[in-house]
Amino acid sequence: MRILVVEDFPPLSRAIVQGLQEAGYAVDSAGDGEEGLASAQACPYDVILLDIMLPKLDGLSLLHQLRKQHHPAAVLLLTAKDTVADRVMGLDAGADDYLVKPFAFEEVLARVRAMARRRYGQREAQVVIDDLEVDLVARTVTRAGRPIALSAREYAVLEYLCARRGHVVTRMEIWDHVYDFATEPSSNVVDVYIGYLRRKIDADHPHKLIRTRRGQGYVLGEPE
Amino acid sequence: MRILVVEDFPPLSRAIVQGLQEAGYAVDSAGDGEEGLASAQACPYDVILLDIMLPKLDGLSLLHQLRKQHHPAAVLLLTAKDTVADRVMGLDAGADDYLVKPFAFEEVLARVRAMARRRYGQREAQVVIDDLEVDLVARTVTRAGRPIALSAREYAVLEYLCARRGHVVTRMEIWDHVYDFATEPSSNVVDVYIGYLRRKIDADHPHKLIRTRRGQGYVLGEPE
DNA sequence: TCCCCGATGCGCATCCTGGTCGTCGAAGAC
DNA sequence: GTCTTCGACGACCAGGATGCGCATCGGGGA
Known part of the structure; x- marks a missing residue:
């Protein structure tokens, strides 16, 4: 899952980004509205965490722009205000969820997970393929009942494959969802991680x- | 599906071409407007990805020329600018869709798929003929419920036949839509692949x- | 230490070519 | 109308080149 954090207060932004990365997500961040819009347009983020009070371009305007372009990301609004009017305005603008500051990081994580799952039309928190079980909430994997330890990146790849189970997924798509902007897609990392996963x-x-x-790519599941 | 990419910035062009090829499309590229126009006129591309800022001949002029000649390709404009005026100008010139830089590759893929499907008047992402099912999004094929593994080229041929289901399709047309400029049409490859498909x-x-x-050629479906 | 990622070389699926065989259909003879 | 003949077109086969995918190694970083 790939996530964008748009928040202008550096300590908060840093905390969220770090927490999400530790949880195994690919995370980018933007410090103001314009930067946020540009980043969002540049990438098929699964989830965008969006502060409302932002320099240059406020969160609601940004959200409007994104929805006008039919951007598919799930958006979680972060705000200090909590009146009914604010809430309605945010959801009307196309936000998927709403979090009032101050909040616990746990809360963020829970909502991000829920949104990510909804985004791929998965009701169940658990994906079962043959005797493999992937628990998307607990972030655990078992095969034939025996738990399997995966590294963060390995899990990220598997999670994306689960999200698109039964579909052919190209390397480029995997790349897009597992890596942030830092690296270049001119290598065989994806192959390598597929290899790791298979071994495990x-x-x-x-x-x-x-x-x-x-x-073409890879498919998870899809028997025969 | 055969696609032309007209983009003068080599790294971007390369990335797009490679990604589209990976996704199973036949892709050619042009580095400036004149080359792009010549290529477009030489070939019945299904989709053209067109940068606006180009050397020698800008994208909008190119688009005007194509439309004046009633070129049938769906055109996806790529641009750095994003003002209402630009957007209107592009769509007025006959573009089918519009993508603002920077963008994610997956976004390109999604729009190309959508345009390709629209172009052949298909609403459904799934084509069903008798007990054969072709899922154009998942890129999977089943016959009587049993999944069938096709190679990339086999799938490309089948996809094109699906797109023109019920119509007589000449070898030349198949060849045009499945192969890029690299190869020459002086062989019986198409027959061979029809053979492979039939066997499977x-x-x-x-x-x-x-x-x-x-x-004349071949027809997919169309009973009697 | 564990994780991450670029690079290399091998093996094999895929792809194409060229050739041969089978088959269809048109035209002509009866 | 029917049968025969011939030409052309399509189906199928098999060998060989290509290039993709995979395993692995080793360096670098947290």
Whole structure:
């Protein structure tokens, strides 16, 4: 899952970004409204955390712009104000959820998880494929009942594959959702991580869970 | 689907071309407006990705020329500017969609898919013919419920046949939409791939799904 | 230490070519 | 109308080149 944080107060922004990264998300941040808009347009973020009071371009205007362009991200508004009028205005503008400052980081995490899941039309917090179980809330993976430890990046790749289970996913798409802006897509990292994952959860030959579509990408699940 | 990318900034161009190829499209590229116009006139592209700021001939002029010649391609404009005036000018010139830089690759892919589908008048993301099902989003194929693995090229041919289901399609047309400039049409590749497809999805004799129209081409579906 | 990521080389699926065989259809003879 | 003949077109096969995917190694960073 890839997340954008638009917040102008550096300590808060830093705290949120760090917390989300620790939770295994790919996170970018923007310090004002204009930067936020540009970033949002540049990337298919799954979730955008958006402060309302921002320099240059306020959060609600930004949200309006995004929705006008049919941006698919789920938006979580962060605000100091909490009146019914504010709340209505935010949700009317196309926000998916609403969080009033001050809030606990736990709260952020919970809502982000919920939104990310909703975004891919998954009701269940648990994805089951064959004897593999991925718990998207607990962020745990078991195969045939035995728990499997994944690194943050490994989990991120698996999570994205789960979100699009049964669909052919190109390397580029995986890249887009697992990496932030820091790196360049001119390498075989994705292959490498598919390899790691297979070694841990899909050791048999031929691979039954993560199937290769030569020249196209990978598919998770989808039997036969 | 065959796509032309007209973009003068090499890194961006390369990234887009590579990504689209990975997604199974036949892609050519042009580095300036004149080259772009020449390529567009030389080939029945389904989609053209067109930068506005270009050397020699700018994107809007190019677009005007194409529309004057009734070129059928769907055009996706790429631009750094994003004012209402720009947007209106682009769409008035006959563009089908509009993408503001910087953008994520996945955004490009989504819009290209949407345009390609619209272009062939398909609402559904899934094509069903008899007991054959082709999911154009998931890029999966099933016959009588059983999934069928196709290679990238096999899928590309089938996708094009789906797009023109019920119509007679010549070899040349298939070739045009499945291959880029790299190869020459002086062979029987298309026949060969029709053969591959039939073996996988249409094994019965006589072939019910992919019918031969001697001296003309092939038809997908269209009973009797 | 564990995780992350770029690079290299090998093996194989995929792709294409060229050739041969089978088949369809038109035209002509009866 | 029917049968025959011939030409052309399409189907299928198999060998070989290509390039993709995968495993692995090793350096760098947290």
